[in-house]
Amino acid sequence: MSRQPTRGAEPVRGARGRRHGTAVATLVLTVAAGLAGCGSGSTRSTGESDRRLLVLAAASLTDTFTTLADDFEADHPGVTVKLAFDSSATLAEQVNQGAPADVLATADEATMRTVADEGGVEGAPRIFATNQLQLVVPTSNPAGIEKLGDIARPGVEFVVCVDTAPCGKLAGIVLDEAGITAPAASEEVDVKAVLSKVSLDEADAGLVYATDAVAADDDVTVVSVPGSQQNRTTYPVAALSGAEQPALAGEFVDLVLSPQGRRVLSDAGFGQP
Amino acid sequence: MTRGPALGRPPTALLVPALLAVAFLALPLLALLARTPWSTLGAQVTSPAVLEALRLSLLTALAAIAVVAVVGVPLAWVLARVDFPGRSLLRAFVIVPLVLPPVVGGVALLSAFGRNGLVGAPLRDAGITVPFTTTAVVIAHAFVALPFFVLSLEGALRATDREYDVVAATLGASRWTIFRTVSLPLAAPGLLAGLVLGWARALGEFGATITFAGNYPGTTRTMPSAIYVALQSDQDAAIVLSVILMAVSVAVLALLRERWFDVAMQGPAR
Numbered sequence: 001m002s003r004q005p006t007r008g009a010e011p012v013r014g015a016r017g018r019r020h021g022t023a024v025a026t027l028v029l030t031v032a033a034g035l036a037g038c039g040s041g042s043t044r045s046t047g048e049s050d051r052r053l054l055v056l057a058a059a060s061l062t063d064t065f066t067t068l069a070d071d072f073e074a075d076h077p078g079v080t081v082k083l084a085f086d087s088s089a090t091l092a093e094q095v096n097q098g099a100p101a102d103v104l105a106t107a108d109e110a111t112m113r114t115v116a117d118e119g120g121v122e123g124a125p126r127i128f129a130t131n132q133l134q135l136v137v138p139t140s141n142p143a144g145i146e147k148l149g150d151i152a153r154p155g156v157e158f159v160v161c162v163d164t165a166p167c168g169k170l171a172g173i174v175l176d177e178a179g180i181t182a183p184a185a186s187e188e189v190d191v192k193a194v195l196s197k198v199s200l201d202e203a204d205a206g207l208v209y210a211t212d213a214v215a216a217d218d219d220v221t222v223v224s225v226p227g228s229q230q231n232r233t234t235y236p237v238a239a240l241s242g243a244e245q246p247a248l249a250g251e252f253v254d255l256v257l258s259p260q261g262r263r264v265l266s267d268a269g270f271g272q273p
Numbered sequence: 274m275t276r277g278p279a280l281g282r283p284p285t286a287l288l289v290p291a292l293l294a295v296a297f298l299a300l301p302l303l304a305l306l307a308r309t310p311w312s313t314l315g316a317q318v319t320s321p322a323v324l325e326a327l328r329l330s331l332l333t334a335l336a337a338i339a340v341v342a343v344v345g346v347p348l349a350w351v352l353a354r355v356d357f358p359g360r361s362l363l364r365a366f367v368i369v370p371l372v373l374p375p376v377v378g379g380v381a382l383l384s385a386f387g388r389n390g391l392v393g394a395p396l397r398d399a400g401i402t403v404p405f406t407t408t409a410v411v412i413a414h415a416f417v418a419l420p421f422f423v424l425s426l427e428g429a430l431r432a433t434d435r436e437y438d439v440v441a442a443t444l445g446a447s448r449w450t451i452f453r454t455v456s457l458p459l460a461a462p463g464l465l466a467g468l469v470l471g472w473a474r475a476l477g478e479f480g481a482t483i484t485f486a487g488n489y490p491g492t493t494r495t496m497p498s499a500i501y502v503a504l505q506s507d508q509d510a511a512i513v514l515s516v517i518l519m520a521v522s523v524a525v526l527a528l529l530r531e532r533w534f535d536v537a538m539q540g541p542a543r
Contacts, residue, residue, distance in 0.1 A: 142388075157405060162488065164506035185405040186487025187494075189501060197487070202387050202404050 053248045054082045054100065056091040058107035058235070060131065060191075060211055064268045065105070071264075072255055079248060088112075095120050095240060102243040103252050105235060107131070108166055112236040122246065125236035128256050130271035132231045133170050133207045136198050136220040143204035148178050148225050151205050157185035158205040159197045166233060167191040171207045173230045195220070209233075214269030234273065302519075309516050310509045317513045325491050326499040326514075327521065333407060333495060334475035337414030338422070341471050345422040346464070350452060352423070353430035354438070364427075371420045378416060379484025386412060386485075409486035410493050417478050418471035425470055429463020430456060469529055476522055 053072075057065045062085045069081035084091070088106035092115050095104055104121075105128070106112045112125045137145045143156045151158040160175075161168035168187065175181075188194045191208050198206040199219035213222045225231065237256050239249035255261050262272065317323050352364055370378060386393045386403045393403055403409050437459065441451045457464065479497035486493040488502070496518045503511035 157402075159487070162502050162505075164502055184489065186489050187502075188488060189483065189505065193483075200383060200387065201389050202383060 050078055050080070051245055051248065052080045052082055053102050053245050053252060054084070055103040055105070055252060056084050056086075056095065056099075056101045057103075057105040058088045058091070059085045060107055060209065061085065061105055061235070063215070064264050064270070067264050068252075068255060068261060071260065072252055075255075076248070076251075081252070095242075098242070100242065100244065101240055102245050102249040103237065104240055105237040105256070107235055108233050109236055112238065115240075116238070120240055120242065122239040122241045122243065122249070125238035126253065126257060127234045127273040128237050128261065129235040129265045130273055131209045131211055131233050131235065131269075132225070132271060133167065133174050134210050134213050134225050135205055135223040136195070136208055136213050136216070137205045137223055138198055138201040138203075139219065139221055140201060141221060142201065145205050145223055147223060148174075149180070152180045152182040154182075156182075156204045158182075158207075159186045159188055159194050159203040160184045160207050161191055161194055162187040162189055165190055167194070167207070167209065170231060170233060174207060174225060177230060178226070209269075210271070211269040232271070235270070305512060305515065309512050313509065314513055314516070317510065318517060322490060323499070323514060323517065326494055326496045327517065329407070329410070329491065329494065330476055330496040330518070331521070333410045333414055334418075334472050334478075336411045337418055337475045338468055338472045340411065340415045341419045341422045342468060345419055345467070345471075346426065346457070349423045349426035349430060349467075350456065352427045354435075354456070367423050368420055370417055371424075375417065375478065375480025376484050378481040379413065382409075382413060382416060382481060382485040404485060405487045405489065405493060407486075407492050410482055410495060413481040413485045414475035414478050417481055418475040421474050422467040422471040425467030426460060426463050429460035429466070432463070433459040465529070469526060473522060473526065476518070 055065065055069065065083055065085075069083055072081050073079060084101075086094075088108060088111040091104060092106060092111045095101055095115050096118050104112070104115060109125075109127075112121070115121055116125060135145070135148055135151070137143070143150070143153070145151060145156070150156065160171040163169060163172055167190070185203060186197070188197065191212055194203075194206040195208050195212050195216055197203040198208075199216055205223070207225075208216075213220060237253050239246065239253050243249040266272065348367070352360065352367070373381070383390060383393075383404065385391050386396075386409070388394065388397050388402055388404065396403065403412065433456065437455050438451050441455050442448075446454070477497060478495070479501065482493070482495055483498050483501070488494050488498045494502075496514065500511050500514045500518070503514055
């Protein structure tokens with residue numbers, strides 16, 4: 001098929017292109033070295049009593065647990081807290097597969113139960129926070145939404161989580177309780193996607209967790225949803241039976257449940273258990 | 274066409290890596306088939322939710338490739354046949370959506386056609402909003418399929434000898450006539466390959482679609498989105514959906530291949 005002679009061949013790029021490439025490579029190496037330097041600089045070297053605590057926590061706890069880990073390290077010289085954040089289901093699966101970890105905090109009780117049922121939890125998991133859905137609208141509030149019922153008006157485009165996600169299950173309950181049957185414009189795969197559709201003003205309203213609404217303070221306006229016992233998800237925390245630092249794990253759980261922990265959590269929009 | 278005997282045996286240095294490539298492609302797909310819970314396949318294929326997603330996927334991919342053909346054929350021709358400064362730059366630019374992560378493509382589409390987008394904002398004032406509609410799905414599909422199509426057709430146009438165009442011109446044919454009766458028929462295999470590639474790319478599109486168009490059953494939830502949603506709750510269901518999508522696309526491609534060869538043979542003879 002290709003009878004084309006080589007006349008179409010492009011001229012080979014000269015030394016200039018190559019020198020440019022070298023410069024980029026040098027830059028990349030420099031930045032990488034700088035980052036590596038930063039990393040080693042921030043590690044605390046306290047000699048013999050160097051201990052590490054590995055905490056697994058639901059993604060929605062990223063900010064609060066980072067703060068709490070810093071507090072914990074400050075109170076326990078020589079201890080480094082390593083944090084891993086992911087969806088609760090993923091973390092629970094990792095623990096059940098034998099991943100080494102000391103503490104687990106999930107965004108719902110059902111997920112924690114999957115670990116407890118396998119004997120992975122030391123003692124009983126303890127509820128330390130709650131979260132609930134709230135309605136957020138773009139700061140410009142183009143559809144003029146003042147209360148939850150307004151989203152049922154014709155022409156209003158609201159978004160929720162898909163019902164296979166925990167936030168979607170909760171959204172279904174909230175809409176049911178409010179008697180809203182209007183279909184959503186979209187069922188987003190997670191709560192962050194709902195939030196971004198609203199903060200970008202692509203949707204007129206969305207149902208997100210109270211903590212997400214607090215975190216996106218500048219981009220969205222919160223319209224409160226009538227309080228209800230149903231519209232609530234609870235966060236349990238537990239020391240794990242496979243913990244390499246059982247004593248420290250217990251102390252970290254205590255910190256999460258302490259007044260200090262409560263304050264950090266409620267500042268982020270979490271409810272008290 | 275093949276002159277194997279005269280050239281001798283294919284070298285092992287080429288055959289072994291070629292086999293490795295086949296194994297590399299086949300292994301994950303076979304592993305997926307091995308994991309498929311076949312007993313639930315029947316129920317899934319006939320479930321309204323799956324049929325709805327499949328229908329939407331097939332239709333939007335078809336609409337997208339139609340749009341792509343209408344604007345892509347002229348673009349490929351311009352790139353292959355018209356000399357102008359900055360042509361190689363334009364060619365590189367056309368490829369950009371290929372290397373763009375699809376989610377970024379979705380954000381880019383929102384920036385353009387979203388309610389506050391460059392084009393979307395005036396449209397909104399006129400009472401038209403694009404996101405969360407089936408139109409948005411077609412736009413997302415067309416955005417990712419166009420580069421595949423243009424690359425494929427442009428390559429085919431450039432591979433056919435320009436001398437034919439020149440001869441037709443000396444016989445008095447206008448450039449439009451030459452395009453219709455000489456250039457395009459000669460490039461027919463490339464045209465069809467481009468259509469098929471672009472359609473397949475659109476069918477599998479996920480990131481740009483879910484970011485730009487959203488995810489609602491019947492209007493914007495295509496098969497890839499349905500698979501992603503299923504993956505979060507029921508992996509077995511997700512695998513079954515993937516196998517269905519794979520089977521349908523392979524069936525369509527196989528069917529087109531038959532026709533494609535017919536046209537490819539007739540094309541240059543006309």
